[in-house]
Amino acid sequence: MSRSEELFLKAKTMIPGGVNSPVRAFKSVGGTPPFIRSGQGAHITDVDGKVYIDYVGSWGPLIVGHTHPHVVEAICRAAENGCSFGAPTEAEITLAERIIERFPGMEMVRLVNSGTEAVMSAIRLARAATGRDVLVKFEGCYHGHADGLLVAAGSGLATFGVPTSPGITRAAARDTLVLPFNDLTAVETLWAERGNEIAAVIVEPVAGNMGCVLPLPGFLEGLRNVCDTHGSLLIFDEVMTGLRVDRGGAQTLYNIRPDLTTLGKIIGGGLPVGAYGGPAKWMEMIAPAGPVYQAGTLSGNPLAVAAGLATLDLLDAPGAYATLAAKTRYLVKGLDQVMCANNIPCLINHVGSMFGLFFTSAQTVANFTDVSNGDINRFNLWFHGMLQEGIYLAPSAFEAGFVSLAHEETMLDQTLTMAERVAGQLRAA
Template sequence: MASNNFGSSKELFERSQKVAPGGVHSPVRAFRSVGGTPIFFQKGQGAHLTSVEGDRYIDFCQSFGPLILGHRNPEVQKAVLEMIDTAWSFGACEPYSLALGEKIKSWIPFVERLRFVSSGTEAVMSLARLSKATTGRKYLLKFNGCYHGHVDSMLVKSGSGLAGLASSDSAGVSQEIAGETLVAELDDEKAVTELFSKYGSQIAAVIIEPVPANYGLLIQRQEFLRFLRDITKQHGSLLIFDEVITGFRVGPQGLAGLWNIQPDLVAYGKVLGGGFNVAAYGGRQDLMDWIAPSGPVYQAGTLSANPVGMRAGLTTLEQVEKNDVYTVLRSRTAMFTKEMQALFDKHSAPFQVAHFESLFWIHGRTDKTIRHLSQIPEGQKENFAKLFHHLLQQRVYLAPSGYEVGFLSFAHTEAVLGETLNAFDKALGVFKA
């Protein structure tokens, strides 16, 4: 077993706690869910990360999803360096966002107009405002187990009932704001029907991650998503797909294209920027034309469509297309997760692995497909934390939470995956639940 020396990371984390809240700039990085000292990384290449201690890890976090080609893909790096040699921000019109926008429209016909922004949160925030403006309605309907960024109206949870008006899920989010969001459980058509019966004429939009992947991998039934499409049409509400994770990750048209379910509006991010701060929202032209300067819904951003991110995003999509990345990753992920499950069984470990295209999630054993939060087996946090640290000893880095998913990239070759499976075998050999 390899030994870990986190001395440099420990010293950096102690200093960082005097600079940033909790020592980090996004909560999960603090290792609160798994315990121990967060590892500080200094280099990424392909499927690997190198820590400040000089240790090399196989990385399945991949920056939480953007790096579908792996760290520092040579073609993306070349495009970015060429752009930086010219400029890195204009705050004006430029041809690079046009090129990426036209590429997206050529892939996704239902995106008739789109607007680039800098984060998925910004995209969702804009869609929430847009949907209320275009419909003249008050409520948004979301689902427990879906994450839509740190937008105030999305930082809510179910109230006292299983479905209905939401309550705040964060300090600083007033009950007045939370009260304009309705919350239902995933995969519960009855609850959604009841909400529409009560509030239907005032529901502006239903928003959902079509494959929720922020609180585990909660793979939904196609029938449930089609039901949402039908009931929103019946009541004159909009359907919003938050495809920040699944967009350009599960296929060229995201989940909407993969399952042929067309939303009215959609949010993209992560893969779209190839590792840079790029997101977008788009959809029907008659709705998007409400966005300023075409219409009265205001949204703006200093770094929106920054040329470096645009070049990175366009090159990423070009490389995905050129290398048939979706087909390759579908095959590799299926093989990898099948062999991983065989190892869990071999060692009688309390784990199963679920996967969808190039996403995977390790969870407790169950005889059900986990579609909503209440189906997640007990002990998820504790058991995953133990496995996480055993895998660190074997130089495998997963996202530091049992509720985060893992990502394969094109750089995770069969050889890298074989090395990973050997590491799992060793880690499970000493694992004790």
């Protein structure tokens, strides 16, 4: 029995499912998750000593790689002065200033402790700003585990949402409506019927929680238009895409200005942090400037702020984003060639340094149904084959992959060599 297997069995006796976040348990792909001991650059090493090339990167934020010396030095320097004060620090202002500079519509920003908290707070603000209750989200987009967001679609556009987890009341779910991602007709129909009730629509501008699904031309523009027409707010959940697909996130890449933006731990170099921001007229409604309450002792904690500033330093180096995009294109092109050579139906979406691989013969993957119709069993075989060969991918067909500045060309080539080997096994099977 491996050390990871021993630890997993032990963990299950004390931690629900043996993990502290569900996807880590490998439930959708089967098998035992490797327990990670350390990370360096684009590599992680498990407790059994096996080294992997990592395309998860702590689910996206490690865009400069694991334990980058500049980031580690910044964290250590901050820790020497104190890990938490529950009081304001000068560095918080610097980080806020640098975030605001990146996102054109963001005049003010509030630091929080996670992406979930950022989303929860932005929705509360949107409801306060509009005086309305209803929120619209899209199937397959994940915005954290707040009660009103763990909701599935009802039987039609006019129905309220249905809770997808025990413990969520109908009252918490009823003010959330769910539409298909990339379906602008459904959006326009809903707003025509109930636009005066809708406080906001929240969207991942690139849906990274169903495997990197890009917005179809006109979709994001259509969301902006219906919100402008009906007085609803447009919230971009850039917890995954912010700083990842472009220096100013997806809103800069696609030239769409949301009313509110949420960000996640990438702004803290992977440490626990989040943020939400927008125009001053909305943000000044947040306590203590205004009546909308939100607070947190660890918000803007010194370690996360220091790591975030160090990460932004590295991302602001000349050519950083061009390099990330080029690495990703190289990997995706190679994977596509491997699949074609082995006659395996496959579609690979990518944008910036995000990518998603779908085992499907479809020409496009544009929504949750498209992803679900892919060959999930083949993905699971692919995942375990790559894991065996030392390539660490997200353990779910519904998750994106990420390339970092630490992924050198030799690592990308090694990944493609292993992909060729695994694809051959899939073809034979």
